[in-house]
Amino acid sequence: MKPLVKIxxxxxxxxxxxxxxxxxxIRKVQRLFSGKPIRSNYRILDRKIYSADKSHDIPVRIFKPAEKKSDEVLLFFHGGGWVIGDINTYTxxxxxMADLxxxxxxxxxxxxxxEFPYPAGLEDCYRVADAMLDNLSLIGLTSASQLTLIGDSAGxxxxxxxSLLLRDNRxxxxxxxxLLYPITYWDHTENSxxxxxxTKGTDYGLTAKKVSEYMDLYQPDREKRKSPYISPLIATDLTRQPNTLILTSENDPLRDEGEAYAKALKNAGNTVRVSRVKESVHGFITYPKISKLVIEAYQQINNFLDEE
Structure with a gap:
């Protein structure tokens, strides 16, 4: 790792x-630096989906690739500890992602x-997935198998x-x-x-302390964090889950729990591929697409997506 990066x-x-x-x-700083992409020929469409109880709209941004290689669709949930990040900062x-x-x-x-603690964010994500599956033809799909869920960190x-909710309800x-360097466990204190x-929780940008603080904001009740919909790693039933690719980051406090989730899924009979991206830190998927880390990640993502 380069000295300036370490600093x-x-x-x-x-x-x-x-x-x-x-x-x-931090939200304000993120929005300030997100800005508009330099490239002028990208296509972005914005849509809204009603929440299940019709109390609010859920904004959804649709990104078309520069060169379409597949009719399949990726449904993306952004990271940010359930607290920061939004549709603009992840543009x-x-x-x-669309282009690569x-x-x-x-x-x-x-x-x-x-402002909206658990389960609000999860309910929105589930509602969008559920609505898309109910209206496959409207998004150009013929089968649920053409839709892939993807998210980074809290996403x-x-x-x-x-995935667990869809299995339980559909x-x-x-x-x-x-799953890109996902949070899968409820405790990020020294008792983890x-x-x-x-070993990776103090010097690499995302700290164990920050993850604990994010969790406090998302679900203040420590006992309720043991729900499988917050801590999927301790779910009692992990059967019938989608084929899964998990990428972890070498210098990430969440590394081991992501890899443990891969093992738990595999032990439950699912098809799982897991890979640790060397010399990386948490959040590397947001780097410019010329980054060697992004290039390596998308090589693995595309290999996974292209498998029958």
Whole structure:
């Protein structure tokens, strides 16, 4: 890792940053730096889906690839600890995702904690997936197997939870999911059973302290965090899950719990591929598409998507 990168990560790892107090200004900074993409020929369509109780709209942004390679669709849930990040701050990563996979990407602007704690964000993500599956022809699909769930970090957690909910509530559901350095467990204190919380939890941008603070905002009740829809790793039933690709990051406090989830899925009889991206830190999928880390990740993503 380059010295300047180490310095930058060290600054981002400052214990003075308290997500429970600072999330509002962090949201503002994110929006300030997200901006509009330089490329002028991208196509973005915005749509809205009613929530199940019709109390609010759920914005969905649709990204068309520069060169379409498949009719399949990716349903994307963004990261940010359920607290930060939105449809605008993830516009550039979603453009890259559409272009690098040759598939249309639907990005969900779910409600954020603490204004809307669990299960609000998950309900929005599930509602969009459910509505898309009920209206496959409207999005150009003929089968639920043509829809893949994908998410990074907290979005990976939401994708895993949506997969469980779809299995529990529907006969048809996506046959593939891609979880990028996902949150899968409820405890990120020194009591965590996962070693990466201690060895990678202080100096690499995302800290174990921040993950704990995000969790406090998402679900303040520690006992309720043991729900399989918050902590899929401890679900008692992981059968009948989609074929899964999990990419973890070498220098990420969430690394070990992501890899443990892959093992748990496999032990439950599912088809799982897991890979640790070397020399990477949490959040690398948002880097420019010329980054070697992004190139490596999308090689694995495309290989997975192209499998029958």
């Amino acid at each position: 930058a990560l060290k600054l981002l790892s400052s214990p003075k940053i308290n997500m429970e107090e600072d999330y509002l200004w 550039k990563p979603c453009i890259n 996979t040759g598939r249309t990407v639907y990005s969900v602007d779910y409600r954020l904690a603490p 990976g957690n939401l994708a895993a939870a949506v 006969k048809d559901y996506p046959q593939k999911q891609i 059973p996962y070693e990466s919380i201690r």
